[in-house]
Amino acid sequence: MYVILEWTRVDLGILLGAQLQLPPLQNRRFVTLRECTVRLIKMAAARLVAGTGSVKLPPVTFVTGNAKKLEEVKVILGNSIPFQSLKLDLPELQGDPEDIAKEKARLAANQVKGPVLVEDTCLCFNALKGLPDLRILHHSYIHVYALLLVILWIHSKWFLQKLGHEGLNNMLMAYEDKSAYAMCIFSFAIGPNSEPITFVGKTAGRIVPARGPNDFGWDPVFQPDGYELTYAEMPKEEKNKISHRSRALALVKSHFAEAGYAFDT
Numbered sequence: 001m002y003v004i005l006e007w008t009r010v011d012l013g014i015l016l017g018a019q020l021q022l023p024p025l026q027n028r029r030f031v032t033l034r035e036c037t038v039r040l041i042k043m044a045a046a047r048l049v050a051g052t053g054s055v056k057l058p059p060v061t062f063v064t065g066n067a068k069k070l071e072e073v074k075v076i077l078g079n080s081i082p083f084q085s086l087k088l089d090l091p092e093l094q095g096d097p098e099d100i101a102k103e104k105a106r107l108a109a110n111q112v113k114g115p116v117l118v119e120d121t122c123l124c125f126n127a128l129k130g131l132p133d134l135r136i137l138h139h140s141y142i143h144v145y146a147l148l149l150v151i152l153w154i155h156s157k158w159f160l161q162k163l164g165h166e167g168l169n170n171m172l173m174a175y176e177d178k179s180a181y182a183m184c185i186f187s188f189a190i191g192p193n194s195e196p197i198t199f200v201g202k203t204a205g206r207i208v209p210a211r212g213p214n215d216f217g218w219d220p221v222f223q224p225d226g227y228e229l230t231y232a233e234m235p236k237e238e239k240n241k242i243s244h245r246s247r248a249l250a251l252v253k254s255h256f257a258e259a260g261y262a263f264d265t
């Protein structure tokens, strides 16, 4: 209640808002009791889970074998979370995307023996019933060519490389619905023996004939809703504002702010 009363005083309101990660005041003078309570409970719960206040963590290791992902993560995270990167080729797992991300985090934490962040990304075609984990088409191929199941299961990355952008478009040729969404799941594990948690970001769009530089996966064929440009054609800053990756990382940042982890520097 104290928070609510004092929130109307802008100076203290801003201070408390920063502490509680409340939405900025902007056009409103009040913040609801519910918002404050939810934030306080989430902070307390996150701190309890993290055991912070007493535990100091080494910097988080972002584990990926993908240099383009790393480039984007560096820009999006900036200095918000102390992290270093490690290039490891983690196995290309199959299954439910959140389970994949968690398993990647477990594998990475076992190798790093400390806090790790990993991510798993997929492109989902709505015409193909938004098949869960249409991770660059290997699942959609399964949908269309069930007999290739075993081969595709094994060669998910190889499959993307072989199919190419034209192949992605051709897959939807029989469908009017070209809509799709890009999904990114980050998973954070505090160490080898802790249960990883996940953060999901999605961006809706559609599949178009390839346009723009061809230096990152399916960026040239994915045009986000509300834009005339594909991810590949957009300036990087623009993609980073609306991307599946930045949306997932916004949740990661909130979690770190709420948990209040203390880091060794």
Ligand SMILES: O=c1[nH]c(=O)c2ncn([C@@H]3O[C@H](COP(=O)(O)OP(=O)(O)OP(=O)(O)O)[C@@H](O)[C@H]3O)c2[nH]1
Residues within 6 Å of the ligand: 063, 064, 065, 066, 069, 088, 089, 090, 092, 119, 120, 121, 122, 136, 157, 160, 216, 217, 218, 219, 220, 245
């Ligand atoms: O056009 C794109 N825009 C993106 O924003 C994006 N993010 C990932 N990808 C590609 O999608 C597959 C995911 O597989 P993936 O999540 O297992 O990644 P990866 O194996 O490359 O790295 P990692 O698993 O070591 O982190 C890989 O082929 C990535 O190149 C993207 N393509």
Ligand SMILES: [Mg+2]
Residues within 6 Å of the ligand: 090, 091, 092
């Ligand atoms: Mg991978």
